Each structure stands twice: as C-alpha cells, then as structure tokens.
Amino acid sequence: MESTHARILSYVARYIDLTSEEEQYFISLLRYRRFLKRQFVVQAGDVCRYENYVINGCLRAYFVEPGGAFHIVQFAVEDWWIADLASLLSGEPATLNVDALEDTEVFQIERSALDELYSRIPKFERMFRIMLAGAFVAHQNRIIDNLCKPAAERYLAFVERYRNIEQRVPQTQIASYLGMTPEFLSQIRSNLKKKRR
Amino acid sequence: MESTHARILSYVARYIDLTSEEEQYFISLLRYRRFLKRQFVVQAGDVCRYENYVINGCLRAYFVEPGGAFHIVQFAVEDWWIADLASLLSGEPATLNVDALEDTEVFQIERSALDELYSRIPKFERMFRIMLAGAFVAHQNRIIDNLCKPAAERYLAFVERYRNIEQRVPQTQIASYLGMTPEFLSQIRSNLKKKRR
C-alpha cells in the first residue's frame, strides 16, 4: 500500500506541490478498492458517488442505447481517472456504466470528500481544473477526428496514441470506442497488413 | 459599459459569490473588444493569448484540414466562453481558428491575468473548474450522439438545444458542426417538412 500511495502522490505532484501534512490529509480521503474483471464500478441508473483513480488494471465507461447497442466512451488504465462526471457533479442518476476489463485496483474519493478537499486545500481545485482542461481538449480532438478522418485513419491514430491500451483490450472494444463495427475493423486491419507487405 | 459589466458579473455569480472589491478586481482584468463580421479572434498558427467571453454577437471555432475542408467545433453566443484552450494553456500555436459570424462584442482575459486571478481569488479556479466540467460533459454527449444517432436526429437535437443559434447562422455552418454536407442537411430538412404535413 505504501508504494501505491507513492504512485498517486507522484501523480498529484505533476500538478501541484504539497506539504507532507497535506499529503497525509489527501491520502486519508482515499478509499482503496479492488474490482474483478466484469465487475461494475458505476451502474447506469445509480448515482455516481466517487471519482476513481486507477492504480493498475483497466476500466471502461460505456453507454447503452435503448436498442441495446453499446458504445465505449472512455478507457482508463494506470494513472487515469474515470467516473460519470455528470452524475457525480449533479447527483442525478448516471447514464454511463463503468466496469472492469481486467482485475483492477482503484482509489476512490467520495463527492463530499472532494468538496472538503477543495475547500481545505484550494490547490486541488487547480489540479482538477487542469486535468479537466486536458480532458476537454482530448474530447475536442476526438470530435474533430470523428468528423474528418475515415475509419482506417482513426484506428491508426488510436494505436499510435494508446499503444498500451490497444495491446490489452479486445478488438471488439476498440471498434466500439472508434465508432465502427468489429467486422469493419477486422477488414481495416487485414487491408493494412496487405499494404505493409 | 456599466450594463455589460453587470451582465458578466451576474454570469460569474451563478458560480461563486464575490465581494465588491473582488468584483472590481475582476473587472479590471477584462479587456473590451469589438470584432466585425468575418474578423479573426484567433488564427491557427498564432498562440491563443486570451479567454473570450461573448457579450453579444456570435463567434465560431473551426478546424481546417490540410485538404481545405473545414469543420466547426463550437459556436459561442451571448454568455459563452471561447478560445483555443490547448493553445491558451500550453502556449503552443493554435490549431483552431476563431472568427466572428456577426459583429460581436467580447471581454478578453489574458492568460497571465487569469493566472493572477486564480492566485488572488481561488474561487475563480472553482468557477472555471465547474465550467470546464460542464463543457467536458457536453463534449462527451456530442461524441455519443455522433456515434449512435443518424444525421436527421442529430439535426433535430441541435435545433432543440440551440434554437437561438440555429436561427442566426447559415445552414452551411450548422451542417459543418453536425458533421454532414450542406446538401444532405438540405435533404433532411425537406424530408422533415414533408413529414410534418
């Protein structure tokens, strides 16, 4: 546990400097949890009560259409945060599901603990502001890519950018994230192979 | 000018409470500017130095592909903020253009002034954190819609959500925002009209 704390603290240190007291206080708000593969972290319909930091393993957030089709919105591996942010902030029921693609260890921070953290140590407000700005820009770029790149290029961009994820999760999942069918992704890959030779 | 300050102050008041001293300080950081229709607010390649609050009028942020195709990423009307956030934060050259679809009045806050504002009045860090969270969620929903809704539904959702924008900007622009060709949007609209009768 010592070492896992070290990890999240060094993550925080990328954004802000903490005194060791502040570190202790921050750590006291963390709740350690393990999720088994396929286990839910957040279920659509329930209120999302935690922000989740991934220590190791892999989570995914996805949206299920009334028809039954589902679409992956986000993956989260080591050092990433994941939640249904809309639900966490508003207290409304979540529209996203979050579950584990591998056995996964996380630190959770409860909504109320976050609020207290912001008040006690405003630096954390800065950290989350900067994190959110980065996430916002990433989403914006994803929208642009979806608008103007054909499926094959989007796949290549994904592999380029998230090699660590591409290795670990099944193609079905990646296809869903990229907004195409698994069959079509398979076709793309086989075309790329041919071209490469 | 008095009245325009009142407007941005009531905008801020949605998020945080300020003393009148704090209000004065905040206002002192604002730089008033007018942009004529078609005038650039940010040009891709330049560094984006300001966060822009729209007093009235309408701005658009768009991305130009090497091939020449362009895609609208965001509109901003009264009470909205717009910038190339990636550039503003990193100091790298902007990848987006921002220009005026109508004659537009804005308040600009310079990057360095923002930093000072955050330090002097951490409440503003909270305001921007909350704004960013909202924008993040909105982008996420847009990604989901692009993935699972057909073009006609996306158009209807846009009209529903942004009636004030839909009335004011040409269809070409809306088609670009929605990720479809103007011709196809025209077809969709004519089909909807037929159905409505």
Added chain:
DNA sequence: CGCGACGTTGATTTGCCTCAACGATTGTGG
C-alpha cells in the same frame, strides 16, 4: 447590374453496416 454566398434538387458513388457462417481460443462446470 453582376458577382459570390447560400439553399435546393437529382444522379451516381462509396464507406461502412448488417447478417450469416466459420475457425480459433478461452474458460467453465461436470
């Protein structure tokens, strides 16, 4: 007036989806 932006309509093409069938691999209960 004439030019350029805008919207419309139609013919053709294409990127991607749907559906279906088939091995290969994983994993799970008997």
Added chain:
DNA sequence: CCACAATCGTTGAGGCAAATCAACGTCGCG
C-alpha cells in the same frame, strides 16, 4: 481433464446512409 459454451476474430454477400459532383434559382451586397 475433458466437453461444451461463450467470446473473439475473420471473411463474404448484399444493402443503405451519406458523400460527391453538377446544375440551377435566389438573394444580398459591392
């Protein structure tokens, strides 16, 4: 430890939504 199911990736035929290309009418503007 085997047998059977479930998950995963692949391939192919056919279909549809949306893009492309082209032509034309309208309007606002210099």
